[in-house]
Amino acid sequence: MAQKEGFWRSLYQGLASLKLTVFVFLTLAICSLVGTLLPQGLAPHEMEKQYSPGMLWFIEALGLNDLYRTGWFRLLLLLLCINLIVCTIERLPKTLKLLQRRDEHISPEKLLKFNYSREISTRMPWEEAMSRVNRVVSEGFAALEPLDNPAGFSALAEKGRWSPLMVYIVHLSVLVVLFGALMGSLFGFKGVMNISEGEASDEVLSYKGDKQIVLPFQVRCDKFDVSFYDTGAPKEYRSDLAIIEKGQEVHKQSIRVNDPLTYQGVTFYQASYGSTLKLADVELLDRNSGKSYKMTLPFRETRPIPGTRDQVQIMDYQQDLSRFGPAVAVMISKEGQQEPEGSWIVVNMPDFHGNRVGSYQIKVTRLEKSQYTGLQVKRDPGVWMVWLGFTAMVIGIGMTFYTSHRKIWIWAAPTDGSSKIIIAGRANKNPLAFEQEFNELCQQLQDDLKSSDAMDKKNKKRGK
Amino acid sequence: MISSSLLLSITTFTYLLCTILYLSGVVFRYKPLLASGTYVGLGAIVIQLSGMLLRWKESYQLGYGHAPLSNLYESLVFAAWAIMLIYLVLEFRSKQRVLGVFPALFSFLAMAYASFSTSVDSKIQPLVPALKSNWLIAHVIACFLGYAAFAVSSGISMLYLFQKSRSSNPHPKGALAILPESRQMDELNYQMILFGFLWLSLGIITGSVWANSAWGTYWSWDPKETWSLITWLVYAAVLHARTMQGWRGTRVAWLSLLGFVCVLFTYFGVNFLLSGLHSYAGR
Numbered sequence: 001m002a003q004k005e006g007f008w009r010s011l012y013q014g015l016a017s018l019k020l021t022v023f024v025f026l027t028l029a030i031c032s033l034v035g036t037l038l039p040q041g042l043a044p045h046e047m048e049k050q051y052s053p054g055m056l057w058f059i060e061a062l063g064l065n066d067l068y069r070t071g072w073f074r075l076l077l078l079l080l081c082i083n084l085i086v087c088t089i090e091r092l093p094k095t096l097k098l099l100q101r102r103d104e105h106i107s108p109e110k111l112l113k114f115n116y117s118r119e120i121s122t123r124m125p126w127e128e129a130m131s132r133v134n135r136v137v138s139e140g141f142a143a144l145e146p147l148d149n150p151a152g153f154s155a156l157a158e159k160g161r162w163s164p165l166m167v168y169i170v171h172l173s174v175l176v177v178l179f180g181a182l183m184g185s186l187f188g189f190k191g192v193m194n195i196s197e198g199e200a201s202d203e204v205l206s207y208k209g210d211k212q213i214v215l216p217f218q219v220r221c222d223k224f225d226v227s228f229y230d231t232g233a234p235k236e237y238r239s240d241l242a243i244i245e246k247g248q249e250v251h252k253q254s255i256r257v258n259d260p261l262t263y264q265g266v267t268f269y270q271a272s273y274g275s276t277l278k279l280a281d282v283e284l285l286d287r288n289s290g291k292s293y294k295m296t297l298p299f300r301e302t303r304p305i306p307g308t309r310d311q312v313q314i315m316d317y318q319q320d321l322s323r324f325g326p327a328v329a330v331m332i333s334k335e336g337q338q339e340p341e342g343s344w345i346v347v348n349m350p351d352f353h354g355n356r357v358g359s360y361q362i363k364v365t366r367l368e369k370s371q372y373t374g375l376q377v378k379r380d381p382g383v384w385m386v387w388l389g390f391t392a393m394v395i396g397i398g399m400t401f402y403t404s405h406r407k408i409w410i411w412a413a414p415t416d417g418s419s420k421i422i423i424a425g426r427a428n429k430n431p432l433a434f435e436q437e438f439n440e441l442c443q444q445l446q447d448d449l450k451s452s453d454a455m456d457k458k459n460k461k462r463g464k
Numbered sequence: 465m466i467s468s469s470l471l472l473s474i475t476t477f478t479y480l481l482c483t484i485l486y487l488s489g490v491v492f493r494y495k496p497l498l499a500s501g502t503y504v505g506l507g508a509i510v511i512q513l514s515g516m517l518l519r520w521k522e523s524y525q526l527g528y529g530h531a532p533l534s535n536l537y538e539s540l541v542f543a544a545w546a547i548m549l550i551y552l553v554l555e556f557r558s559k560q561r562v563l564g565v566f567p568a569l570f571s572f573l574a575m576a577y578a579s580f581s582t583s584v585d586s587k588i589q590p591l592v593p594a595l596k597s598n599w600l601i602a603h604v605i606a607c608f609l610g611y612a613a614f615a616v617s618s619g620i621s622m623l624y625l626f627q628k629s630r631s632s633n634p635h636p637k638g639a640l641a642i643l644p645e646s647r648q649m650d651e652l653n654y655q656m657i658l659f660g661f662l663w664l665s666l667g668i669i670t671g672s673v674w675a676n677s678a679w680g681t682y683w684s685w686d687p688k689e690t691w692s693l694i695t696w697l698v699y700a701a702v703l704h705a706r707t708m709q710g711w712r713g714t715r716v717a718w719l720s721l722l723g724f725v726c727v728l729f730t731y732f733g734v735n736f737l738l739s740g741l742h743s744y745a746g747r
Contacts, residue, residue: 018708022701029697036687036738068685181683190680229528229590237593257593258678269680270593378680386682390669397665401658432651 015082016090024080031076035067081178084171095164105148108411108422116438117424122449126414129449133410133421136445141408152413163403164428169396173389180385188380189213195221196276196372200244204377215266218244224273224373237270239373265379272374277317280328281366288359309335321346328364332357404429408441468522469586471515472541476579478508479544479572486564493642498561505548505568512545519588528590533604536735537586540578542604544571546612554616558652560644566619599674607667611727613660618724620653621717628714650713654706657720661699668692687738691730698723
């Protein structure tokens, strides 16, 4: 039993240790580095081309081709979170206790042992000296709170008491950011949709597992436009979009790169563009009957060949098929035939003997293309948490670095004919800046107490 | 007619002069040389600022109209300026002029690389759609203030290590005698790392918010992003080792140099060796 407790104890201490923090930082750094050296997200056939079989096995076993999404990388992030949480549980109560502790009593011997301390004596009357000390410290540093001292006067002034807590805000902010990212990946989605000009769609192709997501509304692309500079560089990509809900147009907006549209928590970004086939004029020559048919075929819509029971459809389109130029994939289903027949028809080679499907020789006389806009579509319910975390992180880092908890103690007692004053200070951070602040305060104090000394002397002389 | 490129060429040579003054001030232990280094450095950033502002104006005359922070050339120019500016503030606050050798050298090298390398295009180019955002200015300024502070820190670290490697002698001679005491150098080094870390964090965050409004992803593990995170992690490790484990001096100086190597790789290495979303920063 005791051994078991010992195990848990040392596990806890290990998780709370700074060594683990630095280890996780550097391991994350090195693993991230590996991920930038190996191309990420390659398709399987590209992988086979690039690596030897042994290397391929190794990369796939460790998931190095998609490193940042592997379980073990996420485990590292989880370890960082656990380390952060355990450290906070371990240290926050101590910090709070330290802040609450008030030294009710302070001895002059102890004060003189501080890194920053100074002894000043003045011949000013006791009351006067104390009121000056009070004024100088209150104005130059912070209000003095009296401490217990039957022999004379002692007091403490503090600044930035909350400063040691700021680092916990930074740590919390890291957790908030990672939690927000987790929320996004669990409850959000990311995908693409290509919409041709004039068309509307509600289908988003998700990046995750290539599945289809159906939106509760439709997006219509009224127009897509690219403009260029004189240099030929692209100037602006713009899509004029409309949101359609239950057949009603409810919202219209133009989007550009850096200027997306958000509707019902779903955001549409201008990501890409391209052109796709709209329709094609074709001539079909039936070599069995010698009859020829002229038809206009809309892309991916089946049409009957007039006067026959055959059906024809353009199934696919390629801008450049094996360097032979544009080509359409035509499929014909004949009456009585189980399987439809199909083939690629090369548009620029009308007499090519391979331009045939079944008994039909096919000629494409005209292609009409339409532009489509490529939208990145995203819903991320965690993004506000990420922003919150970022804000807290910046504020927290600034406060942690540029504020410190500083304390100034005053101990004073009247001695025969003069007053002895000890001033001592302590800061939890930034010693050089505090040293300067402390020295300036001491100088101010000395000057104030001395100048009145001199005045006293003058007054006494005059009196004589 | 004064053009921005003339002003920036003058700046390059002013930085060279500044470097020579600081260096000879250290080598000959002659304080007036160091002081003139300061004034020449101050002159350089004033000339350079007017050069950058003029370039901004010229971009409007060309009809493009954007802040001069949009490509490799402009970022190098801004980096040189930020390094010298941060260093001069540090010098003013610490009253130590000896530390100027490396910042002045870095500023000169950045300007020389920007001006003389054939692979860096100094023409004012129009902004591609992805860069047309108000985040451009905030992101670039934050990142390069961070990088510049880390550059100054690495300069202090090198001087620190140089001092440590020679200072078994209690009464150092030569250039060593003029260097600040090691405790102060360590503290200034730390101050620069803190400053750099704050701005690097801001740089990563502004970049992330920007990426979210341009592409819909605030983090996509793009090489540039990843390397900025690596840099951030290295400096975060330095900060933790120093505050919690009490690491000081030599170890912090070496880690600061490691951090700066990461900065250089994030800035240059990623552009030239790896490809990604951030390609416009390499042209």
